[in-house]
Amino acid sequence: MKLITAIVKPFKLDEVRAALSDAGVRGVTVTEVRGFGRQRGHTEIYRGAEYVVEFVPKSKIEIAVDDALVDQVVEAIIKSAKTGKVGDGKVFVFELEQVVRIRTGERDSNAI
Amino acid sequence: MKLITAIVKPFKLDEVRAALSDAGVRGVTVTEVRGFGRQRGHTEIYRGAEYVVEFVPKSKIEIAVDDALVDQVVEAIIKSAKTGKVGDGKVFVFELEQVVRIRTGERDSNAI
Amino acid sequence: MKLITAIVKPFKLDEVRAALSDAGVRGVTVTEVRGFGRQRGHTEIYRGAEYVVEFVPKSKIEIAVDDALVDQVVEAIIKSAKTGKVGDGKVFVFELEQVVRIRTGERDSNAI
Amino acid sequence: MKKLPMLVSVAVLACMSAAAWSDSAPTAPVVLSVDKISAGDTAWMLTSTALVLMMSIPGLALFYGGMVRKKNVLATLMQTFAIVCVVSLLWWLVGYSWAFTPGSKFVGGMSRAFFNGMTYMHDPINKLSVSHLALTIPETVYAMFQLTFAVITPALIAGAFADRMKFSAMLVFMAAWSLLVYVPIAHMVWEPSGWLNAAGVLDYAGGTVVHINAGMAGLASCIVLGKRLGYGRERMPPHNLTLTLIGASLLWVGWFGFNAGSAGAADGRAGMAMLVTQMATAAAALSWMFAEWISKGKPSVLGIASGAVAGLVAITPASGFVGPTPAVVIGLAAGVICFVAATSLKHLLRYDDSLDAFGVHGIGGIVGALLTGIFVSKEISGVANSMLMQFLIQLKGVAVTVIYGFAASFIILKLIDLCIGLRVTEEQEREGLDISLHGESIE
Amino acid sequence: MKKLPMLVSVAVLACMSAAAWSDSAPTAPVVLSVDKISAGDTAWMLTSTALVLMMSIPGLALFYGGMVRKKNVLATLMQTFAIVCVVSLLWWLVGYSWAFTPGSKFVGGMSRAFFNGMTYMHDPINKLSVSHLALTIPETVYAMFQLTFAVITPALIAGAFADRMKFSAMLVFMAAWSLLVYVPIAHMVWEPSGWLNAAGVLDYAGGTVVHINAGMAGLASCIVLGKRLGYGRERMPPHNLTLTLIGASLLWVGWFGFNAGSAGAADGRAGMAMLVTQMATAAAALSWMFAEWISKGKPSVLGIASGAVAGLVAITPASGFVGPTPAVVIGLAAGVICFVAATSLKHLLRYDDSLDAFGVHGIGGIVGALLTGIFVSKEISGVANSMLMQFLIQLKGVAVTVIYGFAASFIILKLIDLCIGLRVTEEQEREGLDISLHGESIE
Amino acid sequence: MKKLPMLVSVAVLACMSAAAWSDSAPTAPVVLSVDKISAGDTAWMLTSTALVLMMSIPGLALFYGGMVRKKNVLATLMQTFAIVCVVSLLWWLVGYSWAFTPGSKFVGGMSRAFFNGMTYMHDPINKLSVSHLALTIPETVYAMFQLTFAVITPALIAGAFADRMKFSAMLVFMAAWSLLVYVPIAHMVWEPSGWLNAAGVLDYAGGTVVHINAGMAGLASCIVLGKRLGYGRERMPPHNLTLTLIGASLLWVGWFGFNAGSAGAADGRAGMAMLVTQMATAAAALSWMFAEWISKGKPSVLGIASGAVAGLVAITPASGFVGPTPAVVIGLAAGVICFVAATSLKHLLRYDDSLDAFGVHGIGGIVGALLTGIFVSKEISGVANSMLMQFLIQLKGVAVTVIYGFAASFIILKLIDLCIGLRVTEEQEREGLDISLHGESIE
Ligand SMILES: Nc1ncnc2c1ncn2[C@@H]1O[C@H](COP(=O)(O)OP(=O)(O)O)[C@@H](O)[C@H]1O
Ligand SMILES: Nc1ncnc2c1ncn2[C@@H]1O[C@H](COP(=O)(O)OP(=O)(O)O)[C@@H](O)[C@H]1O
């Protein structure tokens, strides 16, 4: 199995989730994160003190999938998360050694 | 070493931490996440506009452990996090190549 | 490629980011997390009810890098995040199988 | 005072003050000796002024601010705050003069521009100017009290176009609207030389002038501006109803100044106005809450708060004219009707009245203005028209305000759109107005 | 006015108003000419009414809302808001009449049901009705002022059972409690035909009627309902003390209306009541703060805010009877005693009075009611009993309220529990009442 | 009243009240019959007192609380709340007596220590004590009104040293400052035996006594304490400007009590004071906003709120002396000058006046005090000095306050630093004062 992690623009989250669902993904875990990269943040000024807010809010989506699904899922993410503008984000893929479903104790593919 | 990631119901967090402690785990890192899966969220209505809140709040626990401890730790999590109802969550296990303790520069097993 | 994850004290975040930048890192993703470990939290008392806040706020930094850069980056983190006091945090290194830049579809080293 | 046909009005004035006027009552501001002033009435009107300002800031600002998404909360607060500032200065410039000095049927004169001639003369002169509309209090107090009405009315409109208007365009719109829509309607309805006043339209504290007027402007602006980006597709739940509930509470408390203050005095009529305000508000809050509970399954905080505001709106025109039991009826009706307007009508007609400025203030104002005609008590009001006749007069007042309020707002908005553009860019809207327009954010 | 034995009371009334009554003072509401009304007194009572409503919404709502967990904040705000609405209508229905018209020793008559006969008659009649308990202000104002007391009292109870009562059951309980507990006690203590009033019990602004009463109901309800799920094991720290501090501040400010408004007039007694309120509150806030600092190591925001409320509660019954130096003593005592009650007694006796409705209002009310007997100044109050005698009378008043308040609340709660159930399901409690009961949440 | 040279003052008093004094006016508190009291004036002064307390809690507390980092918000709120409590008790102890009873040129007497002799005597005596500075209201009310000024002034200082002072040291500093700085300056400027009062310095509601005074103490304290850890390097944006905007709004509303209440009566002068307050505030808010918009590119919420406060500060000394058009000018000037002070001067001179207590209150107070000399209207004020002469007198008042306020504060702070230390440890500052000093945090 693999764990696919996608960092995307928050307003794209719903679209990505829909695309993942179509690609057969049942569950995902989402975290609000702050992204630093090529896309620049904004500046805030409070009584003359300038603060450059360097980060951009991003959503991180984690998806455990069977090996067979990996390409398809990555493709689905890319398609649905893309705006073509800087800051669209990244997809990372990791090897996932074990998965357990806590409720049932099922393991690996059955647990996803 | 391995990194064990558990997604659990937030109100189970304290119990899981206690169980981990008993299993010899010294430290963990916890993140608030939003889970999408079989467990369904709730509906909110604001002046006639319905919003289905599809996610369920979850706590993600990350634990770096020596290989020897993995099974024991996974078992401890499953036991303590289980309610038997949908949404109890998952455990993921990853290979962890290096660990460094920043304070001392100690590495790997010594750093955990 | 590798994914380097560093758990550091929040007020060190800016310094670490500067050091990473000097080490040639273009982008990072940051998450606010709660750390449990040797460093102890604090106690709050509300009308006689004591609550031990066991966790300490930490910042988790995730950095995808080429294999060649790993040591250098880990070193940069250790240097910049260190205060020498308990709770300085950890660095974890994982194997990263694939990286895709969503905007361009570029892969792996080109995508970082 | 101001909401009565002239003759009645004068009669009331005569007896309201301890010192009676021997001969003809004034029809324009006059300079009087300080001992004609009632300290008690003045105390209450100073207090009412503070209460009504509190309705706008922080009341209304919070009521709206809690309902928008987190990325727009500061921009929403800022709108109310800036409107208060701009309209205050316009009131000094010419607004008060055009509204509350005698003039044509449609607008007052220029005699009080820059508050010219509004004086207080220290000992040994011991004189001050007094409005013909409130003879027992200093004119400064009357002008300030009316200022607080003038500032809250445009601020109400902002609920309709939340999250998408340029701040610069909003300032221009509100300034124009205040002078071209609010001021003339206030003159027509409340100043004895105004034609609706002469026609006998009853509007005790602003059902037409304030609420229908703002509601129609809201409707016009959400139509002209179009929907929020992603409306109907993306999630736009209120980010923090705690703020909304604080806002609704302060609106409620402040409204005592609005309605009981409209007596212009600390007297029995003010007392009755406060009592009926409480009755209608409580009734409307519960009627919205139960309507929602029955139809949607849960009673909500936003619902009960919205219902309370609907009740406050509906009792506004009636507050000096009806007794407590009719007030309960008005409240029950307003709660349920505004509930339908905000939850169904809006979605049916597909405009994005984002925070229901029209649904609550427009509709609630109409309900109140019409029911005032039905429930007006001769005993309390001194008005002796038959129910049917008064209802028809009220209908006329409503119709004029609906039409003028909508049309004038629509035209002003279109003109501003042509000149400088009304709407923020898509990117700004997506990023949120707090950061994109004001360079600030909340944690 | 209302807290004095009848004879004294009448005497005060006679001299409080500019226009003196020539012959016997009324013992029931009367219709008077409008010129008997004092605009100054009316102005202050209108203001006080607004201030006391502000104590409930948003004051108390925020005070409590900030102390609960984030998942219950909206539900907590909603309780206060809904109670205000329901009890307002009950006041109209029959509450005012049963409390403040003459009747039996235990409850008033029906003559003012639906506010029947509470009139204001416009020119040319120029008459209005006036309560026998406040002869210089319109009866509408007196009824509204008392309404704000009637709404806040049940709202105080909600602190005891936070986070676990069904909203529907809460509505039923509060409605029943208002009519069956608050109204009779108010009649007994404040209306001249009430037996505790006749017995000479001194309660200037509601130490027994409001605070002990609400505190005992709170104790009953947290016993009947049981503890919150996970109490003692799970973390339940206040989620946002900013809200609590806003609430405490608005309670403080609003309490000026509560205590100084209880003079029924803008006079020297009102002034003294305000001054002693400030002294006791400041003293109690500091005494709680220092007690905590010494015993727990840190002075806390929740502590100083709780102390202030304890001081406000304790000075309530005494506020029109004592001078500033005794007020400081009352405050110091209340701060430290309520600190012990809320931080130790509760844990010792193992009830879950979640937000210390009993610990602060019950205990603080008892402290205040008893110390009133000790510190009452003949000069200020006109009451000439010996200290011992007055203390015993006070003890009687306290005992009656404690017993009746607890027993009646207990029975009502048990009955409701039998009929519809009081408590939410475990799942609802775990999910939080905001989402489970009201379908809303804050970000 | 209190801000006039003695003779004028007496004249005003004589005509302000319905019942005129036949012979010489009192120069010290007196006991009068209750019928000398004006219920209307008393009603307004009771209300003003509530409004001014609301300025401190929750107004100022929130204004400041929203501007600090999240980890310090509770500590910031706590400072204001605790100052209110401590200074209230000091006022009773001796503060009122030293400030507002006749004595030397620099400080009053001891006759009212513990509010000794401040009485209200119930029927049948029917007398009460009255201050010679406000003859138509009970002395209790005058003392309470002035108490609210005494508590807010030190609370203003706290903005300068936010996030780094020990709570214990702060309590000691504020107690000392109140008695050694505030009280003498108040006596000198406002009590007829004070030398600046005799010299003809005009300060209607506290431009020198409150704002310059607090601003200079703020400057002294941020210099003595040094900068916040990481100042200039780390990010320290306001964590929640929603709170700040609520605070600014409540300050605005409450300031009506501050300025119009300083008339001591519900009369024409109070009305004019309220009107000019509104004009100056609106003008200053917009002038800061546009200055920022032009120079920094965006109009900000913090900017418009700060501008409003700057306007309120600047109009304070002038509010009973000028007409509406000069008020607009004062506002425009204050907005832009304080903008420069807070955004440039501070960074130029490199002190860390964290929330601009000096930049807004110090500078705004100076602007207002000097412009009062320019714009004072003979008609409104009864003061007949030439513009130049009055300007020079004002300059003297400003100079004395600037020098004494700074020097005395500096010395007190240094002494406290020597004895118990002023500043928290680096670790406490880093962790945040909420947790480290008070053991609490917000979610
Ligand atoms: N090397 C990296 N390691 C981890 N996260 C990264 C890395 N580079 C970029 N990111 C994440 O991806 C987001 C988008 O990257 P950015 O460089 O802004 O645009 P793009 O992906 O279009 O090149 C960043 O905000 C950050 O969260
Ligand atoms: N494929 C997946 N990848 C990542 N996280 C998942 C995945 N499936 C489920 N989760 C996480 O696990 C949580 C529980 O899953 P759910 O399907 O609701 O119940 P259960 O684990 O009992 O089958 C989800 O809320 C989500 O956070």
Ligand SMILES: Nc1ncnc2c1ncn2[C@@H]1O[C@H](COP(=O)(O)OP(=O)(O)O)[C@@H](O)[C@H]1O
């Ligand atoms: N075994 C572990 N697995 C995951 N995270 C850990 C582990 N041990 C420590 N951490 C994280 O590292 C942080 C610092 O650890 P701690 O033991 O407090 O200090 P130090 O790193 O100086 O030994 C913790 O707060 C926690 O977030």
